[in-house]
Amino acid sequence: MSESAALAAAVQAGRWAAAACQVVRSASGLEDGPAALDKADKSPVTVADFAAQALVCRALAEAFPDDPVVGEEDAAALRTTADWQGEKAGFVEQVTHAVNAALAQFKLPTATTAEILDWIDRGGADGAVGENGGRFWTVDPIDGTKGFLRGGQYAVAIALIENGIPTVGVLACPNLPVQSDGHNGDGADGGTGALFSAEKDGGATVRSLEPGSTPTSIHTSATADAAAARLCESVESAHTAHGAAAEIAAKLNLTADPLRLDSQAKYAEVARGGADIYLRLPTRPGYVERIWDHAAGVVVIEAAGGRVTDVDGQPLDFTHGRGLEKNRGVIATNGPLHDAVRAATGAVLNASN
Ligand SMILES: Nc1ncnc2c1ncn2[C@@H]1O[C@H](COP(=O)(O)O)[C@@H](OP(=O)(O)O)[C@H]1O
Ligand SMILES: [Mg+2]
Numbered sequence: 001m002s003e004s005a006a007l008a009a010a011v012q013a014g015r016w017a018a019a020a021c022q023v024v025r026s027a028s029g030l031e032d033g034p035a036a037l038d039k040a041d042k043s044p045v046t047v048a049d050f051a052a053q054a055l056v057c058r059a060l061a062e063a064f065p066d067d068p069v070v071g072e073e074d075a076a077a078l079r080t081t082a083d084w085q086g087e088k089a090g091f092v093e094q095v096t097h098a099v100n101a102a103l104a105q106f107k108l109p110t111a112t113t114a115e116i117l118d119w120i121d122r123g124g125a126d127g128a129v130g131e132n133g134g135r136f137w138t139v140d141p142i143d144g145t146k147g148f149l150r151g152g153q154y155a156v157a158i159a160l161i162e163n164g165i166p167t168v169g170v171l172a173c174p175n176l177p178v179q180s181d182g183h184n185g186d187g188a189d190g191g192t193g194a195l196f197s198a199e200k201d202g203g204a205t206v207r208s209l210e211p212g213s214t215p216t217s218i219h220t221s222a223t224a225d226a227a228a229a230r231l232c233e234s235v236e237s238a239h240t241a242h243g244a245a246a247e248i249a250a251k252l253n254l255t256a257d258p259l260r261l262d263s264q265a266k267y268a269e270v271a272r273g274g275a276d277i278y279l280r281l282p283t284r285p286g287y288v289e290r291i292w293d294h295a296a297g298v299v300v301i302e303a304a305g306g307r308v309t310d311v312d313g314q315p316l317d318f319t320h321g322r323g324l325e326k327n328r329g330v331i332a333t334n335g336p337l338h339d340a341v342r343a344a345t346g347a348v349l350n351a352s353n
């Protein structure tokens with residue numbers, strides 16, 4: 001099946017953004033890592049998050065100038081940097097450098113800092129129902145920023161949402177091998193990285209991040225035997241309840257240790273059969289999952305034969321703006337295991353309430 005214009009634009013956006021992330025990683029010292037700021041919620045944002053959002057928004061604007069974009073980041077902090085000193089001095093210049101280094105790799109003209117900040121702020125839409133005929137993009141320029149900082153997994157995640165349904169998804173994973181190796185939490189293997197993509201009702205594919213690479217089809221595993229299943233979850237214990245996942249695994253007689261990786265690389269691994277179950281279990285009441293942390297992963301995994309619901313068995317509801325306001329946690333599986341995993345999850349979470 002040939003790629004739609006929307007998928008082609010998202011693939012290009014993912015390639016540009018991944019290139020900027022790789023520029024930042026290779027330019028930063030191994031000990032210090034890339035420069036990062038703390039956001040209002042104390043979570044980190046790096047030079048590469050901003051550079052990647054700028055490039056994704058530029059690519060989407062070129063192909064679809066009228067489409068709103070709901071991006072995780074905004075440039076407000078970068079517009080007030082005149083008196084930044086110490087480790088923050090030069091932060092904005094580093095963003096500009098990363099964007100222009102990536103553009104140069106693709107033989108595109110360089111941009112000014114003012115243009116780059118405006119591209120970042122194209123991601124300021126709120127995903128409100130009813131705007132632009134119900135069509136908007138959502139972008140996580142680096143999903144798994146903590147993984148990126150640790151040299152672990154991270155993903156540039158891009159999805160098109162139409163009338164509340166994610167219809168196109170791209171996950172560019174610079175530290176994930178093109179072939180699953182069963183221990184992908186380790187980070188860069190010296191390979192080129194992998195780009196996963198899918199369209200709703202089309203197939204899902206993986207290709208290398210190398211220029212001109214060819215996509216190959218991927219599919220979830222066929223296993224219906226929970227005891228033989230591999231479970232993946234976040235590295236960060238603040239993002240998912242590791243203890244409850246261990247209880248669910250025990251209930252399912254699962255024997256293998258969980259595969260811990262950052263970012264939507266977890267959706268990608270289940271989508272290609274490298275794992276069978278992804279659990280994201282609420283850690284504290286009131287946390288609302290963000291749409292950009294899931295939309296692209298949902299398209300890829302469903303097109304590969306998998307299933308996604310929240311921990312209550314409800315479909316993820318993308319019609320409430322920037323948050324999955326009506327959902328709690330996420331269960332993603334290969335498909336055949338879904339009902340059993342959902343039942344075990346319900347039993348464990350209800351027992352602890
Ligand atoms: N308390 C919480 N529960 C669940 N997810 C959280 C969380 N706090 C932050 N996150 C989200 O977890 C994402 C990373 O997921 P993972 O642990 O699977 O790598 C972060 O994305 P960013 O890294 O894009 O900010 C952030 O949006
Ligand atoms: Mg973040």
Ligand SMILES: [Mg+2]
Nearest residue numbers: 140143144293
């Ligand atoms: Mg994220």
Ligand SMILES: [Mg+2]
Nearest residue numbers: 072140142143
């Ligand atoms: Mg992010």
